[in-house]
Amino acid sequence: MLRVTGLTSQFRGRAGVVRAIDDVTFEVPEGEAVGIVGETGSGKSVTIRSVLGLLPSYGKVVSGSAEFEGTDLIRLHRSRLREIRGARIGFVAQNPFGSLNPVLSIEKQFRNVMRAHRRISRSDLRDLALERLESVQVRGPERVLRGYAHELSGGMAQRVVIALAMLHDPSLVIADEPTTALDVTVQRQILDLIDAQVKQGRRSLLLVTHDLGVVAQYCHRVVVMKSGKVVETGLVADVFTNPSHDYTRQLLAAVPPAPWAAVPSLSGPEVHR
Amino acid sequence: MSIMELQDVRQVFRRGGKEVHAVNGVSLTVGKGETVAVIGESGSGKSTLGRVALGLIKPTSGDVVFDGIALGSLSKKEMRALRSRIQVVFQEPYESLNPRIKVGDIVAEPLIIHRPEMSRAQRRAAVIAMLERVGLTAEHAERLPRNLSGGQQQRIGIARAIITEPELVVLDEPTSSLDVSVRARVLDLLRDLQREREISYVFISHDLATVGLISDRVAVMYLGKVVEQGPTQEVLTNPRHPYTKALLSATLSTVVGQRREHVPLRGEIPNPSKAPTKCVLSGRCPVEIAECSTWPVNLLPVADRHDVACLRADADREPAALGGPR
Numbered sequence: 001m002l003r004v005t006g007l008t009s010q011f012r013g014r015a016g017v018v019r020a021i022d023d024v025t026f027e028v029p030e031g032e033a034v035g036i037v038g039e040t041g042s043g044k045s046v047t048i049r050s051v052l053g054l055l056p057s058y059g060k061v062v063s064g065s066a067e068f069e070g071t072d073l074i075r076l077h078r079s080r081l082r083e084i085r086g087a088r089i090g091f092v093a094q095n096p097f098g099s100l101n102p103v104l105s106i107e108k109q110f111r112n113v114m115r116a117h118r119r120i121s122r123s124d125l126r127d128l129a130l131e132r133l134e135s136v137q138v139r140g141p142e143r144v145l146r147g148y149a150h151e152l153s154g155g156m157a158q159r160v161v162i163a164l165a166m167l168h169d170p171s172l173v174i175a176d177e178p179t180t181a182l183d184v185t186v187q188r189q190i191l192d193l194i195d196a197q198v199k200q201g202r203r204s205l206l207l208v209t210h211d212l213g214v215v216a217q218y219c220h221r222v223v224v225m226k227s228g229k230v231v232e233t234g235l236v237a238d239v240f241t242n243p244s245h246d247y248t249r250q251l252l253a254a255v256p257p258a259p260w261a262a263v264p265s266l267s268g269p270e271v272h273r
Numbered sequence: 274m275s276i277m278e279l280q281d282v283r284q285v286f287r288r289g290g291k292e293v294h295a296v297n298g299v300s301l302t303v304g305k306g307e308t309v310a311v312i313g314e315s316g317s318g319k320s321t322l323g324r325v326a327l328g329l330i331k332p333t334s335g336d337v338v339f340d341g342i343a344l345g346s347l348s349k350k351e352m353r354a355l356r357s358r359i360q361v362v363f364q365e366p367y368e369s370l371n372p373r374i375k376v377g378d379i380v381a382e383p384l385i386i387h388r389p390e391m392s393r394a395q396r397r398a399a400v401i402a403m404l405e406r407v408g409l410t411a412e413h414a415e416r417l418p419r420n421l422s423g424g425q426q427q428r429i430g431i432a433r434a435i436i437t438e439p440e441l442v443v444l445d446e447p448t449s450s451l452d453v454s455v456r457a458r459v460l461d462l463l464r465d466l467q468r469e470r471e472i473s474y475v476f477i478s479h480d481l482a483t484v485g486l487i488s489d490r491v492a493v494m495y496l497g498k499v500v501e502q503g504p505t506q507e508v509l510t511n512p513r514h515p516y517t518k519a520l521l522s523a524t525l526s527t528v529v530g531q532r533r534e535h536v537p538l539r540g541e542i543p544n545p546s547k548a549p550t551k552c553v554l555s556g557r558c559p560v561e562i563a564e565c566s567t568w569p570v571n572l573l574p575v576a577d578r579h580d581v582a583c584l585r586a587d588a589d590r591e592p593a594a595l596g597g598p599r
Contacts, residue, residue, distance in 0.1 A: 260510065
């Protein structure tokens with residue numbers, strides 16, 4: 001589905017040229033969820049921004065490739081890349097309010113995203129947008145469609161971003177810390193939503209996170225990054241139970257056990273709906 | 274012995290004709306050398322409560338009593354003198370440090386204010402000793418905050434807070450912006466300092482896992498109210514309020530396959546624009562009954578020192594009691 005090979009990117013800054021990621025190689029197999037984990041400065045966000053052609057102006061991919069459905073995204077012309085991004089690859093960023101345009105109504109943003117790739121009548125688009133908002137459990141979709149981003153809570157705004165990212169039925173979804181800006185109880189809802197949308201659409205998922213728990217519970221495979229390099233990759237079940245790299249071991253040891261894990265019975269006293 | 278008592282604290286902000294009921298009648302006691310965690314999401318009122326405990330804002334009603342002194346009765350001057358005994362560490366270490374001032378001078382500042390009798394040399398010695406105590410060196414004193422890592426910056430924040438030997442420190446999400454590996458070491462430092470100096474902590478956080486590591490007792494806040502409180506281990510392993518259960522179930526384990534049944538809450542935390550007239554979780558709660566929306570629900574004991582504000586606190590224990598208020 002996506003094969004990243006030897007990807008190396010640099011940033012130009014006051015201190016000269018800095019290598020942000022170095023020889024990054026990993027794969028996202030079809031229908032699987034892959035998590036990239038690492039701490040601040042590990043290069044996990046730079047990696048996906050390099051793949052998507054979204055590096056800032058002072059950043060540049062200097063070598064390597066990112067093959068997606070048979071095309072190398074790195075060597076693609078910007079306009080072709082833009083076509084793939086949005087149509088074949090859905091992107092969900094950390095801050096939903098940064099992804100949504102504050103001065104356009106939500107309906108207008110659906111229209112813009114739709115028209116970038118496909119012609120569709122106004123009323124058909126409206127029906128489709130309503131259906132998609134319902135599928136991401138946005139309450140009162142008519143009202144949301146008429147309204148603006150600032151009227152939404154963080155969780156609702158992120159649901160709208162997810163609906164927009166799925167609009168063209170992408171085969172790959174890339175999410176960059178999609179729940180970090182949200183409240184704890186909402187985080188779990190959004191992760192379950194992304195998980196469901198990916199599974200229903202038989203999509204692949206590349207999820208960037210600093211939260212090892214998210215990877216353990218939502219991903220098949222993991223890519224552990226440190227200082228711009230991949231230190232370990234493999235199946236989550238293997239890497240988390242038997243990490244082969246010291247850094248992975250340290251990282252796992254630093255996370256306190258889930259506070260409820262001390263409960264003898266996992267099912268415990270449950271609340272029923 | 275308690276060092277601080279919050280008694281029925283209420284805090285109403287007025288903004289452009291609108292009211293925000295940030296804290297709605299919270300009582301909390303912090304013992305000497307004890308760590309009390311205040312847990313909640315954004316909008317729960319936990320940070321406002323922290324600012325009230327610090328004496329930075331005067332509550333709309335209710336009292337804050339520190340070491341037998343009611344903060345409300347103090348003059349500005351008396352309050353300023355008391356500040357050396359109640360200190361704070363903020364979430365964003367870099368933003369809470371003056372970027373133009375050298376680290377040594379940042380840590381020395383509280384001494385200049387609260388210990389004017391100290392000579393320059395004494396102050397310098399105290400600062401170096403404090404930097405070394407928090408795991409830095411004399412060499413760091415000459416640097417600017419931006420030349421330190423996030424973990425080092427937070428150590429500076431801690432050094433600045435405890436150099437006046439306070440009896441109580443309010444820690445407002447002190448490790449939330451740090452990477453996990455750094456977080457563990459900063460928590461270790463806080464614990465060691467507490468043991469050495471018998472400092473009491475009010476630890477404000479949204480992260481139950483962190484709270485489980487550092488606190489003796491925990492108060493779970495939602496929409497300006499404490500909905501559950503008790504000894505940390507008891508609350509985390511035997512939660513009784515649906516909100517606490519939801520928070521806990523949202524914490525993901527790093528053990529593959531170890532998953533807790535998700536306790537879903539509907540929607541998101543509403544705006545606290547009026548004082549509650551019903552249970553604060555009403556409308557989002559998975560086990561709500563009709564009585565929940567008729568009056569505010571107050572804390573009641575369910576076990577030794579474990580209080581819960583829920584009409585359904587026993588719902589999953591005593592099926593016979595379902596359906597009626599107690």
